[in-house]
Amino acid sequence: MIIPLDLALLFFIVVIAIAAITTKDLLAAIVLLSAYSFLMACVWVEMNSVDVGFTEAAIGAGVTTAFMIAALSRTARWEEK
Amino acid sequence: MSTEKRIQERDVVIQTIAKLMIPFIQLYGLYVMVGTEGAGGGFQGGTVLAASFILLVVAFGVDKGRMKMPEGWNAVFKSLGLYLYAGVGGLLCIIFSLGKAEYLNYCAIPLAKIIGGPATRGFWVGNIVEVGIGVTVMAAFVSIFYDLVRKEEKKEAKE
Known part of the structure; x- marks a missing residue:
């Protein structure tokens, strides 16, 4: 278990989660x-x-x-305002 | 037909890569289901198998996907997996345990007395049960994907 890699992955997970719930483009939210x-699969493998x-990746x-x-x-495609 | 036109416009790179990848994905799914010694892995292997069929539909279109994996097979595969699971888990053990009805106790079959209980559970019976789980999961995922795609087709046909 590498602590800096773990922290970097978790940081990116939080950033991506916030971006996914704030975007108005639903296709972008799916991607x-x-x-x-x-990244969550990477965290599981890293643990x-x-x-x-x-399973998470599939x-x-x-x-x-x-x-x-x-x-x-x-x-x-676009969320209503 | 608009669907034929859409099939001709598909990218040759995606089709070639999908043709190369699909057999290895299916082999990996089978390995996850039956390749390892321990129990478990039926759901994961079935998901990987379903992902290979979804990749086939995405790369080659719904029509060729239905040629390779017809929708009628989904119900057959779902039932077959359930029969494998319940048959091995329940029926065999009820019969071989002479009426004691040890459901899902795989050590109750006579093979366990020859090669030992854990080997029976892990190698023989567990693998059949895992294949049952995996086949059911694969057919369920593929049928959900076909349902989503088919409604899209109907909507396009109305327009």
């Missing part, structure tokens, strides 16, 4: 959530739990992004 899941890590970054983009294609 930011995908990046959030990928020596590879099993949880690649579900969070892969399948959920495809589902959300398929759902977004049926609604509007």
Whole structure:
């Protein structure tokens, strides 16, 4: 467990989470959530739990992004003000 | 047809990379399900298998995806996984434990007396149960994705 790498990953996770909930572009929010899941998978792998890590990478970054983009294609892209 | 036109416009780089990647993704999913000694990994392996089919649909379009993985197979795979799980877990153990009904006790089958309990649980029976879980998870994810894509197609056909 490398403490500076851990802190950097957690810092980026917080920044990406705040960006994902404040943006008005829903496609950008989906891509930011995908990046959030990928960094979360990096954190899991870095904490020596590879099993949880690649599950997070497969579900969070892969399948959920495809589902959300398929759902977004049926609604509007921009959030109403 | 607008769908044929959209298929012809697809990128050759994405299609070639998807063709190269999909067999390895599926092999990795199978390895996660049955390759390791311990229990667990059915849900993860099924998710990786579902991700390979979703990559196929994303790269080649819904029509070719339906050719490779028809929607009717989803119900078959879901039922097959449930039958594998419940059959191995319940039926075999109820039969082989002579009416004591030890549900999900995999050491109750006679194979455990020959090669030992943990080996039976880990290698033989656990792997079949994990394949059941993985097949069900794969079919569920693929059917959710097909449902989302199909409604989009209907909306486009109305327009």
